[in-house]
Every structure is written in structure tokens, then in C-alpha cells.
Amino acid sequence: GAVVSQHPSWVICKSGTSVKIECRSLDFQATTMFWYRQFPKQSLMLMATSNEGSKATYEQGVEKDKFLINHASLTLSTLTVTSAHPEDSSFYICSAVLGLGTQYFGPGTRLLVL
Amino acid sequence: QQQVKQSPQSLIVQKGGISIINCAYENTAFDYFPWYQQFPGKGPALLIAIRPDVSEKKEGRFTISFNKSAKQFSLHIMDSQPGDSATYFCAASIETSGSRLTFGEGTQLTVNP
Numbered sequence: 001g002a003v004v005s006q007h008p009s010w011v012i013c014k015s016g017t018s019v020k021i022e023c024r025s026l027d028f029q030a031t032t033m034f035w036y037r038q039f040p041k042q043s044l045m046l047m048a049t050s051n052e053g054s055k056a057t058y059e060q061g062v063e064k065d066k067f068l069i070n071h072a073s074l075t076l077s078t079l080t081v082t083s084a085h086p087e088d089s090s091f092y093i094c095s096a097v098l099g100l101g102t103q104y105f106g107p108g109t110r111l112l113v114l
Numbered sequence: 115q116q117q118v119k120q121s122p123q124s125l126i127v128q129k130g131g132i133s134i135i136n137c138a139y140e141n142t143a144f145d146y147f148p149w150y151q152q153f154p155g156k157g158p159a160l161l162i163a164i165r166p167d168v169s170e171k172k173e174g175r176f177t178i179s180f181n182k183s184a185k186q187f188s189l190h191i192m193d194s195q196p197g198d199s200a201t202y203f204c205a206a207s208i209e210t211s212g213s214r215l216t217f218g219e220g221t222q223l224t225v226n227p
Binding site: 002004006032034041042043044046049091093095097100101102103104105106107108110 | 146148150155156157158159160163203207209210213214215217218219220222
């Protein structure tokens with residue numbers, strides 16, 4: 001149990017385009033999901049907290065207009081990187097909260113912006 | 115006060131040995147301490163977690179030791195195997211405050227055959 005999926009697993013896009021990443025909790029409902037960014041050989045950096053039915057809470061320094069988050073249902077949250085640029089290339093990982101506090105992570109999405 | 119300090123940054127162990135990774139925290143409000151294992155190109159996977167009401171938790175070859183007074187916790191991997199080679203992250207959260215995790219910096223473990 002407690003499986004979280006992400007789609008796509010990797011994406012290559014041209015600079016200036018937008019990319020949508022989906023995060024789904026497959027066998028449980030998650031009121032709260034998180035979005036992280038991870039650079040090579042570094043820890044996970046929290047970007048935003050996504051709560052079903054309400055606006056996402058962004059961490060300091062994360063542009064909410066650039067990284068649009070929608071948590072439309074208890075099993076789906078989406079992250080849209082708008083007008084992507086090469087510096088947005090990274091490994092994006094979502095997590096979903098089961099119960100009181102256990103976070104289960106998705107497999108990640110590798111984004112490469114050319 | 116929100117930081118979690120993890121050491122060592124990297125660790126090399128021989129097959130069959132014990133791998134020990136340590137973490138220290140400052141915020142005494144933390145009440146949930148999970149460890150995650152991450153393989154290259156994959157998302158972190160929950161390995162084992164502990165709450166402060168116990169000093170030790172064991173699951174198979176993995177043990178968490180927790181020292182509340184010292185504000186430290188550690189992961190012990192017994193009989194380490196090459197398949198355990200991965201990056202390990204400790205984390206801490208306040209469960210009643212939205213489950214937001216504060217991560218350690220990570221430890222890259224290499225188990226030599």
C-alpha cells in the first residue's frame with residue numbers, strides 16, 4: 001500500500017514552454033501533498049505544500065506564478081512549470097501524506113529544459 | 115531551530131559490516147523521525163520511523179536509536195549488503211502541524227562486496 005505515482009517520469013522541453021507534472025496517490029486519499037525539488041547530490045528542497053481544495057502554500061523564494069500547483073482531488077496534485085528555462089531543469093518529486101504524518105514519495109520527474 | 119544535521123556525508127562499509135548514520139536536531143517540538151532511502155534517479159522510500167516515546171525501533175536489519183535528551187537519533191544497518199548502497203536521509207516533523215518534513219543533508223552509503 002501507500003503508492004504514489006508521478007507522470008511523466010522524464011520530460012524534455014524547449015525554453016519558454018510550460019510543463020505539467022501529475023502526482024497521484026494510488027491507494028489512499030491525501031489531503032496534503034508536497035512538492036520538492038532536488039539537485040544532484042543534494043537533499044530535497046521543499047517548494048510548496050498542496051492542500052486539497054485550497055491554495056498551495058509556497059516556500060520562501062519559490063515563485064508561485066512560475067510553479068503553479070493545483071490539488072483538485074484527494075488523489076491528484078499537479079505542478080505546472082510555466083515558461084520553463086534551463087535553470088528550471090531539475091528532479092521534481094512529490095509526496096502524499098497518509099494519516100497523521102507519514103509522507104510517501106513519488107518516483108520523481110526529471111525535467112530538462114533546452 | 116528547524117535544522118536537522120546529518121553525518122557523515124558519505125560512508126563506505128564492507129559487506130556484512132554495520133553502517134551507522136547519525137542525525138541531530140534542535141527543535142524539541144519534533145515528534146516524528148523517519149528515515150528515507152533513495153536510489154539514483156528514484157524518489158525517496160520510507161525505510162523506518164520512530165516517535166519519541168520509544169528509544170529504539172527495529173525492523174529487520176534496520177534499527178533506529180533515539181536519544182531524546184541529546185536530541186539525536188541514528189540509523190544502524192546490520193549485515194550491510196551491496197544492495198543497501200544508496201543515499202539515506204533522516205528527517206523530522208511535527209505531526210500535528212501539517213507533517214512538513216525537515217530533512218538532513220543526506221548520507222551516501224557504499225557497501226563494498
